[in-house]
Amino acid sequence: MNDLHAVLWIARKDLLQESRSKAVTVATVFFSAVTLGVLAFAFGENPLLMREGAMGALWVALAFAGVISAAQSWQADLEDGALEALLAWPVPRAAVYLGKLLANWGLMTVLGFVLLPIAGGLYGAAIGGGGEAAPALVVSALLGVIAAGTLGFALIAVFYAGLTANLRARESLLPVLMFPVVVPILLAAVRASNALVGSGDLDLAWAWLRLLVGFDLVYAVVCLVLFRFVVEA
Amino acid sequence: MIDAAARLRRPLWLRIYLGITLLLFLTAATFALVFSPRDVTQGDLIRIMYAHVSVAWISFVAVGLTAVFGALYLWRGKRRDDVLAVASGEMGLFFASLTIIGGMTYSKPTLNTFWTWDAKLTLTAIMVALMVGYFIVRGLIDDPVRRGRVSAVVAIVAAASLPFNYLAAEWFRTLHPAKSVALDGSGVTMDPTMLAVLLFNTAVAGLIYLGFMIDRVRLGRVEAALEEERSLAATHQASAGKEVVRV
Numbered sequence: 001m002n003d004l005h006a007v008l009w010i011a012r013k014d015l016l017q018e019s020r021s022k023a024v025t026v027a028t029v030f031f032s033a034v035t036l037g038v039l040a041f042a043f044g045e046n047p048l049l050m051r052e053g054a055m056g057a058l059w060v061a062l063a064f065a066g067v068i069s070a071a072q073s074w075q076a077d078l079e080d081g082a083l084e085a086l087l088a089w090p091v092p093r094a095a096v097y098l099g100k101l102l103a104n105w106g107l108m109t110v111l112g113f114v115l116l117p118i119a120g121g122l123y124g125a126a127i128g129g130g131g132e133a134a135p136a137l138v139v140s141a142l143l144g145v146i147a148a149g150t151l152g153f154a155l156i157a158v159f160y161a162g163l164t165a166n167l168r169a170r171e172s173l174l175p176v177l178m179f180p181v182v183v184p185i186l187l188a189a190v191r192a193s194n195a196l197v198g199s200g201d202l203d204l205a206w207a208w209l210r211l212l213v214g215f216d217l218v219y220a221v222v223c224l225v226l227f228r229f230v231v232e233a
Numbered sequence: 234m235i236d237a238a239a240r241l242r243r244p245l246w247l248r249i250y251l252g253i254t255l256l257l258f259l260t261a262a263t264f265a266l267v268f269s270p271r272d273v274t275q276g277d278l279i280r281i282m283y284a285h286v287s288v289a290w291i292s293f294v295a296v297g298l299t300a301v302f303g304a305l306y307l308w309r310g311k312r313r314d315d316v317l318a319v320a321s322g323e324m325g326l327f328f329a330s331l332t333i334i335g336g337m338t339y340s341k342p343t344l345n346t347f348w349t350w351d352a353k354l355t356l357t358a359i360m361v362a363l364m365v366g367y368f369i370v371r372g373l374i375d376d377p378v379r380r381g382r383v384s385a386v387v388a389i390v391a392a393a394s395l396p397f398n399y400l401a402a403e404w405f406r407t408l409h410p411a412k413s414v415a416l417d418g419s420g421v422t423m424d425p426t427m428l429a430v431l432l433f434n435t436a437v438a439g440l441i442y443l444g445f446m447i448d449r450v451r452l453g454r455v456e457a458a459l460e461e462e463r464s465l466a467a468t469h470q471a472s473a474g475k476e477v478v479r480v
Contacts, residue, residue, distance in 0.1 A: 156390075159390075163370075163387070176365070176369060177387065180359045180363045181363070183394075183398055184398050184401035187402070188404075208404075211404065215397055218393070222389070222393050223390075226307075226390065229307055229382045229383070230386055
């Protein structure tokens with residue numbers, strides 16, 4: 001078995017576990033829906049404010065959901081020495097990280113795709129309408145932004161969730177550690193989505209998306225190189 | 234048994250160094266408060282700038298060095314590098330907090346606000362948050378080797394994210410001009426006297442950083458020695474206990 005197979009097997013294991021327990025799905029879907037609702041109350045009754053804040057609210061909901069999802073993926077492995085068994089597997093530690101990253105990214109992207117129309121509907125923002133660009137093009141660009149943004153979140157969240165997995169106070173520690181690092185990703189993702197939803201400005205969105213992909217690449221390299229120092233059996 | 238009290242006593246050369254640094258600090262402050270010319274637009278308020286900018290520069294150096302010493306620790310695994318990283322990290326947190334406090338003091342009378350979402354302000358605030366995270370993690374791990382490794386990783390990721398944080402915050406502002414006033418002095422040519430005073434203040438801030446580093450590293454090495462001694466004693470006791478049970 002080569003390392004790529006190992007990555008896919010770990011991703012498969014995590015997704016299979018999730019499909020049986022549905023712990024992450026239930027927690028993240030309801031939690032992010034509640035976040036969208038609470039933020040809608042916070043914006044008040046101003047329809048303009050709601051429309052402009054729609055994508056910001058979407059990304060806040062996704063960021064919080066990403067913390068839950070990443071923490072849960074390590075939490076499940078802490079039971080019955082599963083993590084020790086996983087780390088004893090003769091594959092590079094980075095393969096374990098990549099597998100968990102893949103599973104988390106998949107879940108978060110699907111969650112983002114589901115939340116996008118909900119946020120649009122709740123906040124009265126026309127997804128894909130409004131600008132001169134073709135709606136199908138705008139929507140597919142939005143999906144691309146969601147995929148790139150959730151990849152950035154998942155990269156950092158899975159990395160730090162592994163780091164905090166066997167520490168005290170991990171639930172509160174994970175957001176404290178990861179949010180300052182994901183600020184650039186959050187900024188770029190919100191800007192790109194706002195450019196698309198507000199005016200269908202593909203050029204502006206493309207500039208932010210490129211920046212976002214650049215962040216993803218650099219964080220991916222840093223996390224892959226450092227991961228072997230993070231977990232210890 | 235190590236004699237912690239004796240090792241904690243500052244040697245004469247360090248006392249002399251710290252004394253000279255204090256004198257230089259007073260000189261730098263005098264230059265800033267007395268000899269620097271008044272600014273055309275800001276008047277006497279420009280005098281805050283000398284303390285503010287020099288401290289800000291040193292805070293970035295300190296955080297960067299924390300990551301460098303962390304990387305050295307990951308590479309060589311010597312306790313000494315971890316001690317250096319912590320010392321620099323504490324200085325980084327201290328200087329970054331001073332930067333924010335000084336910046337707010339400076340910003341209120343000149344820009345009539347304590348806070349704007351300018352790239353540099355955002356970056357410094359994020360840096361404080363990153364360093365606080367670094368020390369929270371350190372406080373939660375008892376095993377010195379694991380603590381050193383994990384906190385080194387946190388420091389490296391933190392330092393790696395700083396350029397991106399700056400880039401994103403800068404783009405955020407320039408691509409979508411917010412209601413903020415840029416306080417980066419871009420395009421402003423500086424009076425040579427002012428520049429000289431600023432550079433002197435920065436050099437003195439660097440000397441203060443170095444002095445605190447030396448003292449903190451001395452403390453850190455005693456801490457490490459004590460920790461090692463205690464864990465040795467604990468293992469010794471534990472193995473002694475086992476012997477008794479076996480008999």
